Amino acid sequence: MQKILVIDDDTDICLLLRRFLGRNGFEVAIAHNGTSGLEILTDFKPDLVMTDFRLGDMDGGELLVRIKEQFPHVPVIVITGYSDIKIAVNVMKQGAYDYVTKPLFPDEILVTIRKALDQSTAQPSAPSVNGEAGSSTPAPKRPTGSEQYIFGNGPESKYLYRQVDLVAPTNYSVIIYGESGSGKEAVAQEIHKRSKRSSGPFVAMDCGAISKDLAGSELFGHEKGAFTGALNQKIGHFEQAHGGTLFLDEVSNLPYDVQVSLLRVVQERKLRRLGGTKETPIDVRIIVASNERLIESAKKGKFREDLYYRFNEFSIDVPPLRERNADILVFADYFLQATNGELGKQVRGFADDVVDLFMRYEWPGNLREMRNVIKRATLLTDSEAIQSRDLPFEIVHFNKLQSMETNTPPVTPVYVPEIPVIPPQTYYSEPPVSLVAPDVPKGEKPNLRSAALEAEYDMILKTLKQVNFNKSKAAQLLGIDRKTLYNKMKNYHLS
Template sequence: MKRILVIDDDREMCMLLNRFLTRNGFEVVEVYSGKAALAYISQNGADAALCDYRLEDMDGRQVLAGIKAIRPNIPVIIITGYSDVKAAVEVTKMGAYDYVTKPLLPDEILLTIKKSLDKSSPKTDSAGDGSNKKTTDTTTEIKLANNDYIFGNSPVFNNIITQVKRVAPTNFSVILYGESGCGKEVIAQTIHKNSKRANAPFIAIDCGALGKELSGSELFGHEKGAFTGAINQKVGSLELANGGTIFLDEIVNLSYDIQVSLLRVVQERKIRRVGGVKDIEIDVRIIVASNEKLMDAAKKGKFREDLFHRFNEFSIDVPPLRERGNDILLFAKHFLKSTSQELEKNVTSLSPKVEEVFLKYSWPGNLRELKNIIKRSALLTDTDTIDINVLPFEMVNYSKLQFDEHVYKEPTQQMYVPDESRKEDAHSAFNFNTPSHTSAPASNGHFPEKILVNEKSLKAAGLNAEYNMIVEALKQANYNKSKAARILNIDRKTLYNKMEEYKLLSFE
C-alpha cells in the first residue's frame, strides 16, 4: 500500500484528505507543520507528499526544498489556495511534481497522485528502504554533455538536473541565469544532448566577444560584397545550427539593431544574410544566458522587452560555486585527477587545510577559477598532496581580508505567514478559492566597523586607521603586495613588516 504524507496545519483539511485517500486504497499519514514533515520524511520516508503552500512555520517552497534535500525521489504535490502562476512556476522549477489549486476536485487530486507515483523512480524512498543509503545521483538519468564534466550531487544542483530533464525534450526557448564561469554552457549542451535534436549541431556564441560591426555577419551570415572585406559568402551561426540548438551567451551584449533582427528569427523562424535579398527558413532551438536578469536589463533600456518575453518560455537559475557546499571538493578532486594526467604527475589529494580554505572561499570566478587554481597548485606541488603553501595569497588569507565576517545581503522579500484566524475553513477549500497573500521586506543588513585595537586612545585610533588602510589597499590592488605598497606610498618591505606586526596575513 502506497503511503501519502499530507502536510497541512488545518487539521480538518487533513482529516478530509485522509478519509478520501484511504477510501481509494492509500495509507495516509498526517502532519501539521513543516518541521514535523521533514522529521517524518527523514525517519520514515513516504511514496508521495501532498503539502499546503501556506503553513504556520514554513511555506511550501521551504518544505519542498527540505524534502528534496533529504529524499530527492519523493514526488511532492503543492496545494495552494489561490491560482498564482508565478508560485506554480517557482515550485515546479524547484522540483515539485505538480501543483493543484483550491477548491480541490477529488478526481483531479487522485489522478495527480497516481501519475506522480507512476512516474517516480522504483527506488522511491519509502519506509524500510534504509534511510542511510546514499542519495541517488540524478546525473545518471541524463546524458552528460561532456564526459570530462560532472554536475555534483548537492540538493540545489539536483533541482537543476530535474529542470533540465523536464525541459530538454521540448522545443522551449530557455534562459540560463548565473555568474560567469558557473557552467551555463555545459547545462545548455546537456539540454541539447537530451533533446530530440541531439544528433543535430550545437553552436555556442559568446555575444560579449562579438563586435557591433561583425555581430550581424556572425549570426546571420553575409553575401559576397555585402560590405568592405566581404570577399566571399559566409553562412551564419543560426544557419549552421539549423535543425539543432544555438546557445547565445551574455545575450545582453547584443546591440539593439541585432536584437530587432533576432526578434524576427524567433517569431518567423526566418533569417536573411547581410546584403541578401531572400529569406532562409530555419528550424533552430535558442538557449540564451545572462548574468543579469533580462527583465531588469529591459527596464534599463539595454534589452528589448518583447524579445525577453519571446525567450522566457522557461528559465533556470544556475547557482554559483560558493552555494554548492561539498560539491566544491567534488569538483576540485575531479579537476585534480585530470590535471595530474595532463602533467604526468601523481598528485592525488588535497590536505585538510586546503579543503577548509576551499569551503570558506567565495570563488568569484566559479568553476573556471577552481580549475585554474587546481592546475597551478598541482604544477607547484612536489608531493602527492596539494598543501596550503602552494595556494594563492588572496585565497589563503580570504577570511582575514574581509571587513565583516557577516556577508551583506540585499533585502529580500519573505512570505508573510497568516495566523490561524486567516486560514480558510477546510470544507470551503473544496468549494471556492480565498486568495490571501502579502509580503513584508526583510530588515536591511549593515557593515559593522572593523576594530583592531579595542581601546579609546589616539594611538589605538591610528593603529585601527592604518590597519584598515592596508586591507583596503590590498583589496584595491587585487592582493598584489607591490602594487598595494605603491598605493600606500611605502616600500614592499615596510608593507610586509606592517602585515606581520598586525598578524594580518598567513605566511604558512
C-alpha cells in the same frame, strides 16, 4: 611557425617569454605598451596574444576590446596577479581565452597556450573582421563524449539536474542565469545532449566578445559585397546550427538593431543574410544566457522586452559555487583528475587544511577560478596531495582579508604637534579668568547649563594650548569654523 605577440611593460617578463617560447618553436614579437602592441598586431598578425592587464597607457580590458575589434577570433591570454581575480573574471566575460597569474610558471603557460592554439586551429576558416575569407572564425562548440558537466550531490545541484532533465526533451527556448564562470554553457550543452537534437550541431556564440559591427554578420551571415570588405559569402551561426541548438552567451550585449532582426528570425523561423534577398528556413533551438536578469535589462532599455518574452519559455538559475558547499570537493576532485591527465602527474587529493580553506573561500570566479587554482596548485606541488603552500595568497589568508575589510573603520589621521605646556602668562596680557563662564552670574547655584559652559571653556582652552594658540588648527580639531571659535574666545575673554 605559429606567432605569439607578448604585450607587457615589464621588460624582464618580455625577455623571459621570448626566450622560453622561442625555444618551444614559436615566433615571438614584443611590445611594452598597449599602443605599440596594437601597431605590431596589424603587421605581425599573431595566432595568439599574451598581455599584462596593467599597462602604462591602457588597462587590459580596453586593450582586449580593441584587439577583438581587429582580430575577433585570435585567442587572448591575460597575465594578472591573484589579487586581481575579479578583474580576471571580467576579462573572461569580455572575450579573453584564459588568464595566467604571476608569478609565471613556464609549464603552466605552455599548456594554456597550446590548448588555446589547438582550439583556434581546429576551427573552420571563415571571414575575418572585414568579412574576408580564409581567416579564423569562432568554431561551433560541439559537445564530445569526453565532455561532461558535473552536477554534484547537493540539493542545489539536484534541483538544477531536475530542471535540465525536464526541459531537455522539449523544444522550448531557455534562459540560463548565472554568474560568470558558474557553468552556464556547460548546462546548455547538457540540455542539448539530452534533447532530440543531440545528433545535430551545438553552436555557441559569445555576444560580449563580438564587435558590434560584426554581430549581425556572425548571427545571420552575409552575401558577397554586402559591405566593404565582404569579399566572400559567409554562413552565419543560425545556419550552422540548423537542426541543432544555438547558444547565445551574454545575449543582452547584442546591439539593439541586431535584436530587432533576431526577433524577426525567432518569430518567422526564416533568415535573410546581410545583403541578400533570399529567405532561408531554419530549424534551431535557442538557448541564451545572461549574468543579469533580462527583464531588468529591458526596463533599462538595453534589451527588447518582446524578445525577452520570446526567449522566456523556461528559465534556469545556475547557483554560484559559494552556495554549493556540498559540491565543492566534488568539483575540486574532478578538476584535479583532469589536470593530472593534462600534466601526466599522480596527485591523489588535498591536504585536510586545504579542504578547510576550499570550504571557507567564497570563489568569486566560480568554477573557472577553481579550475585555474587547481591547475596551478597541481603544477606546483611536489607532494602526493595539494598543500596550502601551493594555493594563492587570497585563499590561504581569506579569513584575515575578510576581517580587515569588515572590521577596520576608516581612520583620518590628524597631525597634532607635541608642544610643551607653557605657563598661562605667556598667552595673556591680563590675569587668567575664572573657570566659570563670564555670562553665568557669580554666586548662582550650579546647574546643567553652567556645567556645560565650564566643560566647553576647558576644552577650548586645552585645545588652544595644544596648538600654541593657532586658531585655524584649533578650530579644525574642535570641529567648528574659525568665526565660531573667535566668538567663543571673546565670550570667555580668551582673545
